[in-house]
Amino acid sequence: MNEFEWRQQLRKLHQPIAPSRDLWGAIDAALDERGSGATPLQAARRAPRRTWLLAAAIAGAFLLAGGIGLRLQHHATVANDTPALANAHWNPSDPRLGGAAIELDAARLELQQAMQQAPHSPSLQRLLARTEQQQTQLRHLAHEAG
Numbered sequence: 001m002n003e004f005e006w007r008q009q010l011r012k013l014h015q016p017i018a019p020s021r022d023l024w025g026a027i028d029a030a031l032d033e034r035g036s037g038a039t040p041l042q043a044a045r046r047a048p049r050r051t052w053l054l055a056a057a058i059a060g061a062f063l064l065a066g067g068i069g070l071r072l073q074h075h076a077t078v079a080n081d082t083p084a085l086a087n088a089h090w091n092p093s094d095p096r097l098g099g100a101a102i103e104l105d106a107a108r109l110e111l112q113q114a115m116q117q118a119p120h121s122p123s124l125q126r127l128l129a130r131t132e133q134q135q136t137q138l139r140h141l142a143h144e145a146g
Contacts, residue, residue: 074116092142101142104135 092101111128118124 092138094142094145097138097142097145100138104131104138107131108135
Protein backbone atom coordinates (compact mmCIF):
# COMPACT_ATOMS: atom_id res chain seq x y z
CA MET A 1 0.00 0.00 0.00
CA ASN A 2 1.45 3.33 -1.01
CA GLU A 3 0.90 6.70 0.58
CA PHE A 4 -1.76 7.73 -1.96
CA GLU A 5 -3.99 4.72 -1.15
CA TRP A 6 -3.49 5.25 2.54
CA ARG A 7 -4.69 8.89 2.26
CA GLN A 8 -7.74 7.81 0.28
CA GLN A 9 -8.74 5.40 3.03
CA LEU A 10 -8.30 8.14 5.63
CA ARG A 11 -10.63 10.46 3.67
CA LYS A 12 -13.28 7.72 3.52
CA LEU A 13 -13.12 7.36 7.31
CA HIS A 14 -13.87 11.05 7.71
CA GLN A 15 -17.22 10.69 5.85
CA PRO A 16 -20.43 10.08 7.89
CA ILE A 17 -21.86 6.56 7.61
CA ALA A 18 -25.56 5.84 7.99
CA PRO A 19 -26.39 2.85 10.19
CA SER A 20 -27.92 -0.18 8.55
CA ARG A 21 -31.02 0.04 10.77
CA ASP A 22 -32.75 2.76 12.82
CA LEU A 23 -31.26 2.78 16.35
CA TRP A 24 -33.76 5.18 17.96
CA GLY A 25 -36.61 2.70 17.86
CA ALA A 26 -34.59 0.16 19.86
CA ILE A 27 -33.50 2.83 22.37
CA ASP A 28 -37.10 4.01 22.88
CA ALA A 29 -38.30 0.44 23.38
CA ALA A 30 -35.59 -0.25 25.96
CA LEU A 31 -36.46 2.93 27.87
CA ASP A 32 -40.16 2.09 27.83
CA GLU A 33 -39.45 -1.38 29.22
CA ARG A 34 -37.46 0.06 32.13
CA GLY A 35 -40.03 2.76 32.85
CA SER A 36 -42.96 0.34 32.76
CA GLY A 37 -41.19 -2.13 35.07
CA ALA A 38 -42.57 -0.30 38.11
CA THR A 39 -46.12 -1.18 39.01
CA PRO A 40 -48.64 1.59 39.67
CA LEU A 41 -48.59 0.55 43.34
CA GLN A 42 -44.82 1.11 43.53
CA ALA A 43 -45.17 4.50 41.84
CA ALA A 44 -47.90 5.46 44.32
CA ARG A 45 -45.69 4.48 47.25
CA ARG A 46 -42.84 6.71 46.08
CA ALA A 47 -44.86 9.94 46.16
CA PRO A 48 -45.73 9.91 49.91
CA ARG A 49 -42.16 8.90 50.75
CA ARG A 50 -40.83 11.94 48.92
CA THR A 51 -43.39 14.15 50.66
CA TRP A 52 -42.39 12.70 54.03
CA LEU A 53 -38.69 13.27 53.30
CA LEU A 54 -39.38 16.87 52.30
CA ALA A 55 -41.40 17.45 55.48
CA ALA A 56 -38.62 15.90 57.60
CA ALA A 57 -36.00 18.09 55.92
CA ILE A 58 -38.03 21.25 56.56
CA ALA A 59 -38.64 20.26 60.20
CA GLY A 60 -34.92 19.57 60.64
CA ALA A 61 -34.05 22.96 59.20
CA PHE A 62 -36.45 24.68 61.61
CA LEU A 63 -35.04 22.74 64.56
CA LEU A 64 -31.51 23.66 63.57
CA ALA A 65 -32.41 27.33 63.20
CA GLY A 66 -34.23 27.31 66.55
CA GLY A 67 -31.29 25.64 68.28
CA ILE A 68 -28.87 28.17 66.86
CA GLY A 69 -31.17 31.02 67.95
CA LEU A 70 -31.43 29.68 71.50
CA ARG A 71 -27.67 29.18 71.68
CA LEU A 72 -27.03 32.75 70.52
CA GLN A 73 -29.58 34.08 73.01
CA HIS A 74 -27.90 32.10 75.81
CA HIS A 75 -24.47 33.49 74.87
CA ALA A 76 -25.87 37.03 74.78
CA THR A 77 -27.33 36.55 78.27
CA VAL A 78 -24.03 35.17 79.60
CA ALA A 79 -22.12 38.04 77.97
CA ASN A 80 -24.45 40.59 79.60
CA ASP A 81 -24.14 38.93 83.02
CA THR A 82 -20.35 38.58 82.94
CA PRO A 83 -19.45 42.29 83.39
CA ALA A 84 -21.69 42.52 86.47
CA LEU A 85 -19.92 39.51 87.99
CA ALA A 86 -16.51 40.87 87.07
CA ASN A 87 -17.19 44.18 88.86
CA ALA A 88 -18.16 42.34 92.06
CA HIS A 89 -14.66 40.93 92.71
CA TRP A 90 -12.93 41.39 96.03
CA ASN A 91 -9.57 43.14 96.20
CA PRO A 92 -7.64 42.91 99.48
CA SER A 93 -5.66 45.88 100.77
CA ASP A 94 -2.50 43.76 101.11
CA PRO A 95 -0.72 43.74 97.70
CA ARG A 96 0.75 40.29 98.39
CA LEU A 97 -2.74 38.80 98.46
CA GLY A 98 -4.06 40.85 95.50
CA GLY A 99 -2.71 38.53 92.80
CA ALA A 100 -4.21 35.46 94.47
CA ALA A 101 -7.55 37.26 94.83
CA ILE A 102 -7.57 38.13 91.12
CA GLU A 103 -6.73 34.54 90.11
CA LEU A 104 -9.37 33.02 92.38
CA ASP A 105 -11.96 35.53 91.14
CA ALA A 106 -11.19 34.69 87.50
CA ALA A 107 -11.36 30.96 88.25
CA ARG A 108 -14.72 31.39 90.01
CA LEU A 109 -16.16 33.33 87.05
CA GLU A 110 -14.98 30.70 84.56
CA LEU A 111 -16.41 27.91 86.68
CA GLN A 112 -19.75 29.73 86.97
CA GLN A 113 -19.89 30.09 83.18
CA ALA A 114 -19.07 26.39 82.78
CA MET A 115 -21.79 25.55 85.31
CA GLN A 116 -24.34 27.40 83.15
CA GLN A 117 -23.49 25.07 80.28
CA ALA A 118 -23.39 21.89 82.39
CA PRO A 119 -25.30 22.59 85.64
CA HIS A 120 -25.36 18.96 86.81
CA SER A 121 -21.64 18.27 86.51
CA PRO A 122 -20.34 17.00 89.85
CA SER A 123 -16.71 17.80 89.03
CA LEU A 124 -17.56 21.42 88.21
CA GLN A 125 -19.56 21.69 91.42
CA ARG A 126 -16.61 20.37 93.43
CA LEU A 127 -14.19 22.78 91.72
CA LEU A 128 -16.51 25.72 92.32
CA ALA A 129 -16.95 24.81 96.00
CA ARG A 130 -13.17 24.46 96.42
CA THR A 131 -12.52 27.80 94.72
CA GLU A 132 -15.06 29.53 96.97
CA GLN A 133 -13.45 27.84 100.00
CA GLN A 134 -10.04 29.16 98.91
CA GLN A 135 -11.51 32.64 98.51
CA THR A 136 -12.90 32.43 102.04
CA GLN A 137 -9.49 31.36 103.35
CA LEU A 138 -7.85 34.26 101.49
CA ARG A 139 -10.34 36.73 102.98
CA HIS A 140 -9.62 35.30 106.43
CA LEU A 141 -5.85 35.74 105.82
CA ALA A 142 -6.42 39.34 104.67
CA HIS A 143 -8.52 40.04 107.76
CA GLU A 144 -5.81 38.59 110.04
CA ALA A 145 -3.11 40.60 108.25
CA GLY A 146 -5.10 43.71 109.03
